[in-house]
Amino acid sequence: MQSSFLGSRVTTRQGDLALLHLSRDQQLPVQLSTIVSKAEDKGYAEGVVTNTRFGSFPHSTLIGIPWGSQVLASKVDTGSRGRGDRNQHRKRKADAISTDSPPDEAETSGLKQATAATSGFIHVLKPTPESWTTSLPHRTQVVYTPDYSYILHRIRARPGSTLIEAGSGSGSFTHAAARAVFAGVVEQNASADVGKEIPTKGKVFTFEFHADRHQKVKKEMVEHQLDAVVTATHRDVYKDGFWLSTDSGQYLSPKANAVFLDLPAPWEALQHLTREEDADKPSALDATSPVHICTFSPCIEQVQKTISEMRRQGWVEIDMVEIQHRRIEVKREYIGYRYEGMRGADPVAGNVDEALARLHQVEERAREQQTQGSQPAKAKKDTQGSTQYSAAQVYWDEGRLIHHSESDLKTHTSYLLFAVLPLEWSEEDDAQVRAAMPQLTGSSTRHQKSQEQNRDGKHKKLSNGHSDAIAPLPHNDDC
Numbered sequence: 001m002q003s004s005f006l007g008s009r010v011t012t013r014q015g016d017l018a019l020l021h022l023s024r025d026q027q028l029p030v031q032l033s034t035i036v037s038k039a040e041d042k043g044y045a046e047g048v049v050t051n052t053r054f055g056s057f058p059h060s061t062l063i064g065i066p067w068g069s070q071v072l073a074s075k076v077d078t079g080s081r082g083r084g085d086r087n088q089h090r091k092r093k094a095d096a097i098s099t100d101s102p103p104d105e106a107e108t109s110g111l112k113q114a115t116a117a118t119s120g121f122i123h124v125l126k127p128t129p130e131s132w133t134t135s136l137p138h139r140t141q142v143v144y145t146p147d148y149s150y151i152l153h154r155i156r157a158r159p160g161s162t163l164i165e166a167g168s169g170s171g172s173f174t175h176a177a178a179r180a181v182f183a184g185v186v187e188q189n190a191s192a193d194v195g196k197e198i199p200t201k202g203k204v205f206t207f208e209f210h211a212d213r214h215q216k217v218k219k220e221m222v223e224h225q226l227d228a229v230v231t232a233t234h235r236d237v238y239k240d241g242f243w244l245s246t247d248s249g250q251y252l253s254p255k256a257n258a259v260f261l262d263l264p265a266p267w268e269a270l271q272h273l274t275r276e277e278d279a280d281k282p283s284a285l286d287a288t289s290p291v292h293i294c295t296f297s298p299c300i301e302q303v304q305k306t307i308s309e310m311r312r313q314g315w316v317e318i319d320m321v322e323i324q325h326r327r328i329e330v331k332r333e334y335i336g337y338r339y340e341g342m343r344g345a346d347p348v349a350g351n352v353d354e355a356l357a358r359l360h361q362v363e364e365r366a367r368e369q370q371t372q373g374s375q376p377a378k379a380k381k382d383t384q385g386s387t388q389y390s391a392a393q394v395y396w397d398e399g400r401l402i403h404h405s406e407s408d409l410k411t412h413t414s415y416l417l418f419a420v421l422p423l424e425w426s427e428e429d430d431a432q433v434r435a436a437m438p439q440l441t442g443s444s445t446r447h448q449k450s451q452e453q454n455r456d457g458k459h460k461k462l463s464n465g466h467s468d469a470i471a472p473l474p475h476n477d478d479c
């Protein structure tokens with residue numbers, strides 16, 4: 001079953017995560033289900049009901065409709081609320097029904113038909129990583145859309161990529177990463193060992209050492225039907241790295257070509273992101289492509305430590321960016337008495353003529369009051385002398401064009417550090433390329449140039465055991 005975050009399905013289905021749009025700033029995430037499984041859902045004759053300030057919405061009215069539909073609130077029958085036992089037979093019946101299809105007659109037969117209420121409605125929206133980020137339950141600081149859209153672009157996360165993320169935190173970045181790498185489902189058993197767990201092209205391997213947060217992300221991935229794309233692992237990555245452990249204790253490599261580290265000490269995790277391998281521990285990285293990394297750190301001291309370690313480990317093209325995202329609102333400003341009563345208009349004098357006309361009106365009213373005696377004049381809406389607003393009279397280009405920039409930035413500002421770990425490049429590779437491309441003979445290749453600076457040969461080992469990798473010849477992926 002395809003996740004509502006990924007597919008292009010046009011109607012809502014049983015089990016989908018949907019966002020109930022209450023207002024511009026408030027969206028309520030709900031798992032659509034006609035199956036009463038939680039204690040708080042029991043007691044409605046209509047089955048599972050979500051209550052909002054705009055009324056009650058039985059899920060039977062939200063399933064099987066086009067995404068984006070407006071749904072009217074229903075009058076719900078709460079007669080049996082609190083008498084849970086009466087619903088037991090309904091739950092048992094519901095348990096036997098697959099969650100993989102829209103509610104059919106069998107699923108809804110025990111439920112009372114919902115009756116529309118006289119007022120109140122919501123819109124049912126398809127979730128996106130962006131809307132999920134603004135509505136998710138925060139368990140940690142999260143990465144917001146302005147940052148993750150740029151990060152995913154810079155680490156070249158694209159359909160088919162394999163991405164390592166640590167830590168999972170609240171799963172905000174995880175959702176965006178899953179959408180970026182998802183490239184459809186592969187044939188079953190394509191890979192003997194890992195194939196059963198990895199039925200999609202494009203994978204996210206997310207690691208978290210806080211047990212509760214890990215469990216929540218794992219559960220969320222199942223609920224959001226993203227578990228085929230995202231593998232959540234409970235792990236201290238500083239200590240134990242990014243391998244995928246199997247029951248037999250064997251280390252499997254995720255073969256990542258993109259990495260995102262949102263950790264307090266990313267430099268401590270870098271030792272596990274090298275191309276070095278030994279007999280039982282393969283490299284966690286994809287040997288056939290350059291690896292693009294981003295680390296996300298709020299303090300410059302963290303960045304400095306990470307850069308030092310990146311240099312030691314052979315990462316190149318190290319670059320730091322801070323995203324200063326600001327939304328600009330462009331609108332027309334309507335100033336003048338003629339716009340009085342119009343929403344958003346500023347009802348003050350728009351020019352000297354309007355100011356004088358209003359002054360005359362006020363004086364005239366005061367004079368009338370004096371001649372009529374001391375009786376206070378009834379506050380009447382005087383329209384003489386000023387043209388009152390009427391929608392038909394306002395032309396599209398009236399008002400002054402102005403812009404406001406958003407003051408409240410909803411982003412957790414951090415320094416984004418990017419780097420690339422090139423492909424390993426040996427003298428044999430160099431010789432092969434030179435043989436295949438004779439036009440290179442005579443002009444020194446990039447490797448030769450590197451060699452001139454680094455006479456020790458292909459892959460100089462530093463005294464601390466780390467490698468000083470040589471940048472490869474330009475690779476398609478890097479151009």
Ligand SMILES: C[S@@+](CC[C@H](N)C(=O)[O-])C[C@H]1O[C@@H](n2cnc3c(N)ncnc32)[C@H](O)[C@@H]1O
Nearest residue numbers: 143167169170171172173208209210236237262
């Ligand atoms: C700021 S949060 C990540 C938020 C996440 N990027 C998001 O968008 O929701 C950092 C997470 O890293 C986890 N963490 C810290 N040290 C870790 C380690 N050594 N191994 C794995 N996870 C770690 C923390 O428990 C925390 O949940």
